[in-house]
Amino acid sequence: MSYACGGHDHSLSRRQMLGLLAGATGGLLAPNVARALQSKQRQVLMIWLDGGMSQLESWDPKPGTDHGGPFRAIPTSIPGVHVSELLPHSAKRMHKLAVVRSMQTKDNSHSIGVGRMHRGDPVNRGVDYPYLGSALAKLMDKGESGLPPYVWIKPGSSGFVANHAGFLGGRYGALALGDGRPPTHLQQGVETELEQARQELRRAADARFKAGRGEADVDAWEGCYDSALKLMKRKELFDEGAVSRQDRERYGNHPLGRHLLQARRLLEAGVLYTQVTSYHWDTHADNFAMHQELMPQIDKPFAALIDDLDTRGMLDNVVVILMSEFGRTPKINQRWGRDHWPEAWSMALAGAGIKKGVVVGKTSPDGAFVDESPFDVGHLFHTVFRAVGINPDTTTYKHNGQALAIARDDMGPMQEVLA
Amino acid sequence: MRTVADPTKAWETHAFKHDRILTTCKFTPAGDAVLAGGFDGKIHRWNIETGEKSVVGSLATWISAILPGPSDRLYAADYQGHVKAWDLKESKELWAIESAHPGWLKAMALSPDGSLLATGARDGMVRLWSTADGKLVRELKGHAKDVYSAAFHPDGKSLATGDYDGKILHWDVASGKVARTLDASGLVTRNADFLCDVGGVRALAFDAEGKRLAATGLRDAKSNTFCPGAPAGIVFDWESGKATTTIKAKDEKIDGGIVAVRFMADGTLAGCAEGQSSGAIWFWKPGEAEPFHTVGGQSVYEVDVRPDGMTVAGVFFTPIGPGGNGRTSKRGEYVSNGGVLRLFGLFEKPPKAPVKK
Numbered sequence: 001m002s003y004a005c006g007g008h009d010h011s012l013s014r015r016q017m018l019g020l021l022a023g024a025t026g027g028l029l030a031p032n033v034a035r036a037l038q039s040k041q042r043q044v045l046m047i048w049l050d051g052g053m054s055q056l057e058s059w060d061p062k063p064g065t066d067h068g069g070p071f072r073a074i075p076t077s078i079p080g081v082h083v084s085e086l087l088p089h090s091a092k093r094m095h096k097l098a099v100v101r102s103m104q105t106k107d108n109s110h111s112i113g114v115g116r117m118h119r120g121d122p123v124n125r126g127v128d129y130p131y132l133g134s135a136l137a138k139l140m141d142k143g144e145s146g147l148p149p150y151v152w153i154k155p156g157s158s159g160f161v162a163n164h165a166g167f168l169g170g171r172y173g174a175l176a177l178g179d180g181r182p183p184t185h186l187q188q189g190v191e192t193e194l195e196q197a198r199q200e201l202r203r204a205a206d207a208r209f210k211a212g213r214g215e216a217d218v219d220a221w222e223g224c225y226d227s228a229l230k231l232m233k234r235k236e237l238f239d240e241g242a243v244s245r246q247d248r249e250r251y252g253n254h255p256l257g258r259h260l261l262q263a264r265r266l267l268e269a270g271v272l273y274t275q276v277t278s279y280h281w282d283t284h285a286d287n288f289a290m291h292q293e294l295m296p297q298i299d300k301p302f303a304a305l306i307d308d309l310d311t312r313g314m315l316d317n318v319v320v321i322l323m324s325e326f327g328r329t330p331k332i333n334q335r336w337g338r339d340h341w342p343e344a345w346s347m348a349l350a351g352a353g354i355k356k357g358v359v360v361g362k363t364s365p366d367g368a369f370v371d372e373s374p375f376d377v378g379h380l381f382h383t384v385f386r387a388v389g390i391n392p393d394t395t396t397y398k399h400n401g402q403a404l405a406i407a408r409d410d411m412g413p414m415q416e417v418l419a
Numbered sequence: 420m421r422t423v424a425d426p427t428k429a430w431e432t433h434a435f436k437h438d439r440i441l442t443t444c445k446f447t448p449a450g451d452a453v454l455a456g457g458f459d460g461k462i463h464r465w466n467i468e469t470g471e472k473s474v475v476g477s478l479a480t481w482i483s484a485i486l487p488g489p490s491d492r493l494y495a496a497d498y499q500g501h502v503k504a505w506d507l508k509e510s511k512e513l514w515a516i517e518s519a520h521p522g523w524l525k526a527m528a529l530s531p532d533g534s535l536l537a538t539g540a541r542d543g544m545v546r547l548w549s550t551a552d553g554k555l556v557r558e559l560k561g562h563a564k565d566v567y568s569a570a571f572h573p574d575g576k577s578l579a580t581g582d583y584d585g586k587i588l589h590w591d592v593a594s595g596k597v598a599r600t601l602d603a604s605g606l607v608t609r610n611a612d613f614l615c616d617v618g619g620v621r622a623l624a625f626d627a628e629g630k631r632l633a634a635t636g637l638r639d640a641k642s643n644t645f646c647p648g649a650p651a652g653i654v655f656d657w658e659s660g661k662a663t664t665t666i667k668a669k670d671e672k673i674d675g676g677i678v679a680v681r682f683m684a685d686g687t688l689a690g691c692a693e694g695q696s697s698g699a700i701w702f703w704k705p706g707e708a709e710p711f712h713t714v715g716g717q718s719v720y721e722v723d724v725r726p727d728g729m730t731v732a733g734v735f736f737t738p739i740g741p742g743g744n745g746r747t748s749k750r751g752e753y754v755s756n757g758g759v760l761r762l763f764g765l766f767e768k769p770p771k772a773p774v775k776k
Contacts, residue, residue: 051644063480066439066458066755070481070498071522085522108745155612254614280614285646285675285695288498292523292541293615293643329744331755332440332458334718334736335646335675335693340744368753 041143042352042388043267043314044136045305046275047260047322049298051110051282052345054328054338055367057084057291059346060101062367067330069288078357086295089303090348095357096306096315098349098417102361104374105326105342110282113325113342119166120381120407127399128166132384133273135406137165137172138397139390145270147234148175148227153259153266154277155179160224167399171223174275175231179255180262182238183228199229237269238262250304257301264308267318281324285335298322306350315351319387321380323347330368344370347380353387353419360416373416378408386413424683424728424765426702426712432730433762435465435472441734441758443679443721447487447507450726454493455734455760456482462495464507465760476505476512484527486536488550494536500524502538504553514553519546526580528569535592537578539566545580545590557595561588570623570632572657581620581634583607589660601660603653606636606676613643618676622690625657626682631705632657635666635690637676647674650692666703668692669710673699679721684728691733693718700733700763714763729766735759 061084062068073082076094083091083099090097106121107113119129130138137149150172152161158178162170177183202225206218236242243261251257256278263274278297283290302322309315327345328338344363350356362372385392385407392407437457444455447464454475456462462475462485478497485495491508500520504513520540528537535556536548545559545566564583571578577598578590585604588597607618617640624633635652650673652666666688668677675693682688688703698718701710717736724731737757741747748754 064460072480072499278614280612280643282644284644286617289523290615290643290646297614329742331742331753333742333756334698334738335695336440337645339742343746364750366753369750 041141041270041317043143043271043318044132044273044384044388045263045267045318045320045351046132046273047298047302047320048275048277049281049322049324050114050277050279052324052326052328052340053281053294053298054283054287054291055101055341055344055346055363056328056330056338057086057288057295059083059087059099059348060344060363060367061085062330062363062365065366067332067366067368069332071288078359081359084295086291087299089299090306093303093306096310096350098354098356098358098360099346100349100360100375100414100417101344101346101363102370102373102375103323103327103342103345103347103377103380104370105345105376108326108340108342110325110340113340117323117325117377118164121377122405123408123410125402125404127404128163129404130166130168130172131164131174132381133174133275134165134168134172136273136388138168139385139395139406140272140388142272143270146230147266147269147271148231149272150174150275151266151271151273152176152275152277153180153262154275155255155279158183167404168397169219170221171219173224175227177262180238180259182235183231199225234269237265247304251301252297254297256297260301260305264305267309267314268312282340283328284333284337284339287328287332287336287338309351318351319353319384320350321347321384322349323380330366344368349383349387349417351387353389355417355419358416360414373414375414376408376411378411379414381407382411382413383417386418424685424687425767426687426689426714426731426765428767429712429714429731429763429765430768431761432764433465433467433470433760435470435760435762436737437463437758437760438739438755439758440736440756441720441760442482443485444732444734444760445485445487445723446725446730446732448489448491448726450730453723453732453760453762454485454487455758456485456495457734457758458755460497462493467762475507475510476503478503483525486527486529488529489533492533492550494527494529494550496524496527496538498523498525500540502527502536502548502553504550516548516553519548520544523565526566526569528571528578530571530592531573531575535571537569537571537580539569539580539582541565543582545569545578545588547578547592547595559588559590559595559597561590561597562586565619567619567621568623568634570625572625573627573629579623579625579632581623583616583619585618585620587620587623587632587634587655599660601632601634601655602662603634603636605638605653605665606634606651608638608640608648610640610643613640615643617643617646617648621676621678622680624680624682624688626686627684630657631655631663631682631686633666633680633682633688633690635677635680645674645695647695648676650675650677652677652680652688652690654688664706664708666690666708666710668699668701669713673697675718677701679719681722681724681731683724689722689724689731691719691722693720693736698736700731716761730762730764732760732762735761 162173165172523541526539640648
């Protein structure tokens with residue numbers, strides 16, 4: 001019997017990463033987005049619950065209906081709006097969130113769905129589109145932190161994941177921090193004369209290799225080295241002793257809590273795009289007992305994170321996205337699980353450029369289908385780009401002389417969500 | 420007259436269908452009817468002879484436990500922590516506990532004399548209630564995790580409760596103190612890669628003499644998503660507290676836990692299991708690890724033995740319409756799965772009566 005849904009752990013071997021680093025590089029056609037954004041540097045936090053969080057046990061409860069499950073709906077800080085009782089902390093922050101209950105996407109498999117969601121479901125133009133993190137690393141000013149623009153905190157292995165960058169080229173890939181740990185060599189000093197000499201030798205070799213080759217793959221390598229060197233000078237970002245016990249308790253001593261706390265620290269330090277991934281939300285069996293265990297692992301740290309960003313004034317600059325690749329079937333299977341359901345599911349947004357305290361879209365009374373305002377991931381990409389100050393209607397990628405839309409040109413933003 | 424049950428002769432005598440998944444079932448003490456609760460929050464009653472179906476009562480959400488008691492009493496609980504009592508003869512609600520626990524009330528047991536109802540839930544609490552009026556008698560603190568199962572010892576002085584952590588607490592009912600802890604941690608899978616533990620003591624049952632306690636669930640789970648593992652159970656010698664037998668399934672394809680278990684009068688153990696593609700009711704002889712007989716079918720969530728010992732009942736899953744990932748039905752045709760309450764005679768199937776010409 002197979003239990004494989006094609007789960008999408010993107011951990012790559014070093015050899016794979018090296019191979020994937022070889023990719024074409026892309027450029028901006030127009031306008032100079034970075035200059036336009038200099039006045040207000042925006043950042044993004046993507047919280048990805050891989051496998052598919054149940055909308056019925058989170059943002060769109062349907063108690064008392066055929067598919068509703070055994071949990072109650074509880075009131076939130078927005079009068080008249082209810083969420084599942086498994087989200088007690090988030091319910092109190094609903095006035096800071098925008099919840100979309102009408103996501104309607106195409107894929108019901110992880111293997112295709114995860115990639116398509118992260119790439120914004122682009123129209124097939126014969127190229128491999130970048131993940132959102134890579135896209136923003138390309139399109140936005142990196143800020144003054146000098147830190148890697150795209151950091152991915154995830155369970156498992158660390159490394160540089162170049163294939164997220166698609167046609168943009170390896171330098172826009174993700175720096176993966178396995179279990180939120182710092183890169184292996186971070187503890188080694190970079191200030192020694194020997195290290196400086198080593199880097200000079202590397203740069204000289206790179207320059208010689210590049211001579212006459214124009215923009216070459218080696219640029220990606222240089223980008224990686226530069227990012228790593230800058231990160232190596234910021235050891236304090238990973239010093240657990242610098243985190244208060246109170247913060248650790250507020251976020252929770254489980255991987256997702258620790259990773260979200262680490263994400264907050266990276267955002268504070270100026271990382272442009274931070275993604276936190278939690279795997280194993282694919283509750284095909286015992287969905288209800290499992291969600292009782294899983295939901296507190298996102299509810300409490302998510303609420304703590306929203307509070308922290310708010311009190312630090314960072315919600316004005318940081319766009320927070322909380323989502324999965326799809327939701328879960330309303331229909332309950334024979335192991336009391338829920339399967340994959342892209343037809344009608346929910347996600348949450350908060351922060352920069354996002355309205356506060358809105359619930360967008362509506363599902364049918366039994367929660368199975370979207371009744372109002374269906375949105376696909378293309379709409380989400382438009383929305384996020386707008387929220388960070390990029391106009392997808394006037395901004396394109398340039399790849400091999402071809403202009404490519406940064407978001408689906410047959411879709412637009414979720415206007416109901418944009419502030 | 421049939422007096423000795425033989426599970427190897429099991430044959431289906433009745434199949435009562437329902438349009439929602441059924442969660443639990445019990446025979447009435449008189450054995451004339453069988454009761455079942457379901458996802459619809461209702462307790463249904465089927466007259467075995469006539470097949471007539473009626474609704475006894477309802478709670479707020481999925482029914483987690485039903486227990487018929489002496490004097491035509493019926494007690495039932497739901498997953499939100501509500502408990503109610505009815506007089507079955509008068510079809511009348513007697514009392515209700517609005518919040519026996521905050522939620523996920525799964526464990527309920529009735530004392531042998533019918534005077535006490537024990538409940539256990541996700542809050543880790545075990546509470547004893549008077550069946551006369553539904554008032555709290557005693558609160559038992561000791562579990563660190565969700566309480567999943569409960570069973571009174573036949574002497575009425577002891578109560579066993581099992582939890583998500585694989586612990587079985589033996590309570591002295593009179594004092595409310597923990598007398599000892601039995602280890603059923605083999606029914607829990609803890610893996611650093613999982614988002615949470617999988618398993619727990621899903622069911623408990625004493626034999627008629629109170630010499631053996633069976634604890635069942637799932638071992639060796641491979642993930643917290645499909646939760647596939649091996650159906651398993653541990654039989655304890657109650658006096659010594661030592662595990663004497665580890666029971667398992669015969670069918671390797673069934674990957675869910677043994678979620679309900681009952682001892683029959685002769686010491687045979689009947690248990691049922693759920694699975695991704697199929698389930699079963701199994702029968703084990705005392706001291707044997709492998710079941711000697713299997714009644715197959717879809718997932719089974721509860722098993723009960725008729726008071727005369729000659730019939731077992733199980734609530735089975737029934738697929739309605741296509742299932743699986745993604746949209747499999749048109750809007751308007753997307754319906755929930757269902758259940759069927761199946762009764763099996765544990766005796767030689769009588770030959771068909773000749774058809775009269």
